[in-house]
Amino acid sequence: MKLAVWTYEGPPHVGAMRVATGMEGLHYVLHAPQGDTYADLLFTMIERRNHRPPVTYTTFQARDLGEDTATIFKDTCAEAVERFKPEAIIVGASCTAELIQDDPGGLAEALNLDIPVVPLELPSYQRKESWGAGETFYQIVRGLTRPCARTDEVSCNILGPTALGFRHRDDVTEIMRLLEGL
Amino acid sequence: MNQRFAPSGCQATPILKERGQREVFCGLTGIIWLHRKMQDAFFLVVGSRTCAHLLQSAAGVMIFAEPRFGTAIMEEKDLAGLADANEELDREVARLLSRRPDIRQLFLVGSCPSEVIKLDLSRAAERLTKTHAPHVRVLNYSGSGIETTFTEGEDACLAAMVPELAATDAKELLLVGALPDVVEDQFLRLFREMGLGPVRCLPARRADDAPGVGPNTHYLLAQPFLGATALELDRRGAQRIAAPFPFGVEGTTAWLHAAAAAFGIPREKVDEVIAAPRARAEHAVEKVAERLEGQSIFFFPDSQMEIPLARFLARECGMEPIEVGTPYLHGELMAPELELLPSGPQLSEGQDVDKQLDRCRAVQPDLTVCGLGLANPLEAEGLSTKWAIELVFTPVHGFEQAADLAELFARPLRRRERLAL
Numbered sequence: 001m002k003l004a005v006w007t008y009e010g011p012p013h014v015g016a017m018r019v020a021t022g023m024e025g026l027h028y029v030l031h032a033p034q035g036d037t038y039a040d041l042l043f044t045m046i047e048r049r050n051h052r053p054p055v056t057y058t059t060f061q062a063r064d065l066g067e068d069t070a071t072i073f074k075d076t077c078a079e080a081v082e083r084f085k086p087e088a089i090i091v092g093a094s095c096t097a098e099l100i101q102d103d104p105g106g107l108a109e110a111l112n113l114d115i116p117v118v119p120l121e122l123p124s125y126q127r128k129e130s131w132g133a134g135e136t137f138y139q140i141v142r143g144l145t146r147p148c149a150r151t152d153e154v155s156c157n158i159l160g161p162t163a164l165g166f167r168h169r170d171d172v173t174e175i176m177r178l179l180e181g182l
Numbered sequence: 183m184n185q186r187f188a189p190s191g192c193q194a195t196p197i198l199k200e201r202g203q204r205e206v207f208c209g210l211t212g213i214i215w216l217h218r219k220m221q222d223a224f225f226l227v228v229g230s231r232t233c234a235h236l237l238q239s240a241a242g243v244m245i246f247a248e249p250r251f252g253t254a255i256m257e258e259k260d261l262a263g264l265a266d267a268n269e270e271l272d273r274e275v276a277r278l279l280s281r282r283p284d285i286r287q288l289f290l291v292g293s294c295p296s297e298v299i300k301l302d303l304s305r306a307a308e309r310l311t312k313t314h315a316p317h318v319r320v321l322n323y324s325g326s327g328i329e330t331t332f333t334e335g336e337d338a339c340l341a342a343m344v345p346e347l348a349a350t351d352a353k354e355l356l357l358v359g360a361l362p363d364v365v366e367d368q369f370l371r372l373f374r375e376m377g378l379g380p381v382r383c384l385p386a387r388r389a390d391d392a393p394g395v396g397p398n399t400h401y402l403l404a405q406p407f408l409g410a411t412a413l414e415l416d417r418r419g420a421q422r423i424a425a426p427f428p429f430g431v432e433g434t435t436a437w438l439h440a441a442a443a444a445f446g447i448p449r450e451k452v453d454e455v456i457a458a459p460r461a462r463a464e465h466a467v468e469k470v471a472e473r474l475e476g477q478s479i480f481f482f483p484d485s486q487m488e489i490p491l492a493r494f495l496a497r498e499c500g501m502e503p504i505e506v507g508t509p510y511l512h513g514e515l516m517a518p519e520l521e522l523l524p525s526g527p528q529l530s531e532g533q534d535v536d537k538q539l540d541r542c543r544a545v546q547p548d549l550t551v552c553g554l555g556l557a558n559p560l561e562a563e564g565l566s567t568k569w570a571i572e573l574v575f576t577p578v579h580g581f582e583q584a585a586d587l588a589e590l591f592a593r594p595l596r597r598r599e600r601l602a603l
Contacts, residue, residue: 001260002274003274009231010235010239013232033294033328034204034208035207035209036232037555038207038208038240041555042239044555044559045557049558050559050561050562052556061329083536095231095295099299124230124232125260
């Protein structure tokens, strides 16, 4: 137990949110207690985005704990996929949900959705935000990349810019200009 | 004052209850204003990195050097064996208190993770109180999201303080709720001028000024979300003064009259004392109401202040509430408000945020009151919004603030006009 009055990094699932928000067509279904939705305002207020981050939270409360939080997760996941029609979903737990051990990955897979499901294991009591972002990106790439033919023209993939990344937007702009100038 | 209201209230209006994603803060956020109100208290959250991150994100620039709140972030080894967690906690508390002799009250605040692992913080508080008595009293409450929604964090904090209050037989008025000092002082002055006293406050600004409670204590709630605190006061034998909440001219007048009646102060005396501030407030509100007249408003659930605020905006500012969402509707405490709120709006309790957003978009209200996670996205869709959290952080109670309260709703409408959106 460490007394903290200020922290540079949030928990690892916020890193996952940053990756999801930096992409289009990806939705994050997060098993989390009521209150974890505070993270939305990081994106809508600090970055002033014109849309909420693509995250649906189960927001379970105390009364749900005695009953079936796993079903709440499954229902939330199914409804989110139906409403937002993402191309793929990432699923996982925030720190509290990790403690109730519902296995969001397994539950999502059992829904037999038409779209790829990338389960995330982000140990909230050992890891922090930046690690979470890196791990999420890694799992998405590992789960979803396919071999494809080379393009006729030389092309370049810029890996890593996320939402809420310090100077990421500026860095991407600068790198693109440099590459175009080559 | 605007007399155009429907003859019947909302007591019989069916309440839409939904269960889905709730886009609301947890009770830990209460720490942000409680630590400013209680000047010698420290709020120690026992939680995870998420809790620390929340407090930091929500408190923003209020993280000064040595603030009076922090998070004891639990690690893997704390989760393993609860014996370790208690030792760690005792160590952190001892270290904290030794370098902060100004702290007289320490709150161990439970979080979602500490609740789930069943870390007994009330036992820890009892233990630590014995260790650090008499200089520091240690109390415990849960601000976890699984137990508390936003302002219910204040409710849980105050409710935890009630059993520790000294017993008294004195007939006193107890003002309940963390009001900005300037607002509290205004109310205290009005009570003094009426000859109503003694008046005590919960929470007091300093530990030494904590009120007593007993069978002759008459308590008056300044906020609608203090149900648990009310229950604890009832258990100590205190008597609640039922009234609408002191928002706007009508609410403030009724609230003051209810208190006066409990103390045998004649109505004429009250009217005489409040005449000038009431007239000032009426005049000031009328001016702002010109901009609000006929505008529709949609409330997303947030603080439990939605129903009294909708009542004020409808009855004194001519607004038309379309939906009034609240996280929890306390039937007894809200009864005087439901009687006054003109029938018409959909009332909803709980939330499925995506369904509620669908309803909001379908009606295209002139003004939408919502949380910070929703405001900018809705603005981008062309809806004017008001940040619900401002209603908790801005002084809004009483006569002197009635026009400011109305202005909080007028400002986004004025801004939209000026920007020609």
